[in-house]
Amino acid sequence: MIHVLCNLTTTTTLRIQDLTTKHVLTMEFCRGCKVDDLEFLKERRIDAIKVAKALLEVFAEMIFVHGFVHGDPHPGNIFVSPEGQNGFSLVLLDHGIYKTLDEAFRVEYCQLWKALILLDSNKIYHLGERFGVGKYSKYFPLIFTGRTVDSKSALGKGMSVEEKRKLKPELESLKMEDISSFMESLPPDFLTVFRTDGHMRSVISKLGAPQRIRLLAYAKYSLYGLSPKMNPKSDFAGEVFWYRFKTHASYLQLRLVLELLELLSWMRRFKYHLHILHRKVISSMRSVLTLYLSIVIKH
Numbered sequence: 001m002i003h004v005l006c007n008l009t010t011t012t013t014l015r016i017q018d019l020t021t022k023h024v025l026t027m028e029f030c031r032g033c034k035v036d037d038l039e040f041l042k043e044r045r046i047d048a049i050k051v052a053k054a055l056l057e058v059f060a061e062m063i064f065v066h067g068f069v070h071g072d073p074h075p076g077n078i079f080v081s082p083e084g085q086n087g088f089s090l091v092l093l094d095h096g097i098y099k100t101l102d103e104a105f106r107v108e109y110c111q112l113w114k115a116l117i118l119l120d121s122n123k124i125y126h127l128g129e130r131f132g133v134g135k136y137s138k139y140f141p142l143i144f145t146g147r148t149v150d151s152k153s154a155l156g157k158g159m160s161v162e163e164k165r166k167l168k169p170e171l172e173s174l175k176m177e178d179i180s181s182f183m184e185s186l187p188p189d190f191l192t193v194f195r196t197d198g199h200m201r202s203v204i205s206k207l208g209a210p211q212r213i214r215l216l217a218y219a220k221y222s223l224y225g226l227s228p229k230m231n232p233k234s235d236f237a238g239e240v241f242w243y244r245f246k247t248h249a250s251y252l253q254l255r256l257v258l259e260l261l262e263l264l265s266w267m268r269r270f271k272y273h274l275h276i277l278h279r280k281v282i283s284s285m286r287s288v289l290t291l292y293l294s295i296v297i298k299h
Contacts, residue, residue, distance in 0.1 A: 030091045032079035036206040044082045051080055052209035054090055056217040059200055063193050064113070064218070064225035067106040071097030071192070073199045075206075105189040106225065113222035116141055117215065121149050132185040139182075142167075144197070145215060 019026040033040035079091040115123035128137020
């Protein structure tokens with residue numbers, strides 16, 4: 001098989017199909033640069049954060065809604081073209097490997113992410129049993145969101161110092177066979193999306209985007225994936241609109257919950273820092289008073 005890259009312009013009358021035979025595969029020539037090429041993005045004045053968000057939404061929709069996933073999404077297979085409605089467009093290359101997720105797994109993975117975002121520990125443990133990892137399911141929040149299953153931290157903020165202190169001895173007690181048992185127990189589809197998520201994390205980190213963007217994209221499309229009518233082909237337009245409206249409303253409700261949780265987290269941090277400041281002020285006042293009294297006593 002011969003692969004030929006051909007630059008076909010909009011004025012070309014021939015189609016790619018017309019140039020392809022049993023012995024020659026002609027592919028479209030795509031202009032652009034690797035998705036993590038920051039110099040290219042800067043030169044073309046393309047917002048790296050917007051690129052990260054678009055990339056996350058593309059792959060989140062693949063996984064959560066369609067269950068049909070690009071199998072090798074490293075930066076060499078993802079280009080940013082300086083053409084498109086928003087000043088750029090993403091170009092996915094190398095479509096030789098795709099993975100169709102089992103429908104039951106797709107739905108349960110959507111449920112898992114909804115539970116991870118809301119830290120619904122009962123649901124996380126239940127799905128952990130479904131995925132075959134049992135007691136290790138408590139590490140799902142840590143692996144995917146950087147929080148413990150009983151964390152009080154806001155989404156995307158990581159763990160507090162106290163949470164890290166409590167978690168450290170538990171992680172140090174894990175043995176290699178525990179990690180092997182965890183990985184071997186996971187279904188193949190889980191390993192597929194786990195690997196894809198690893199690629200996404202790496203790319204958006206290079207783009208300088210906060211992990212919160214990734215978490216919100218996954219939250220959004222996990223809800224879309226749970227809606228039974230998000231991608232209908234023959235239903236009435238009114239019914240389609242209603243299901244989409246309910247899904248969007250669910251997402252907005254989830255965002256509101258997350259914002260409230262973040263506000264509560266901020267208030268706890270503010271209260272803690274205020275308490276520390278109060279102690280420092282009291283300590284300083286005591287020192288000043290002690291010094292003053294010592295001077296008075298001496299005189």
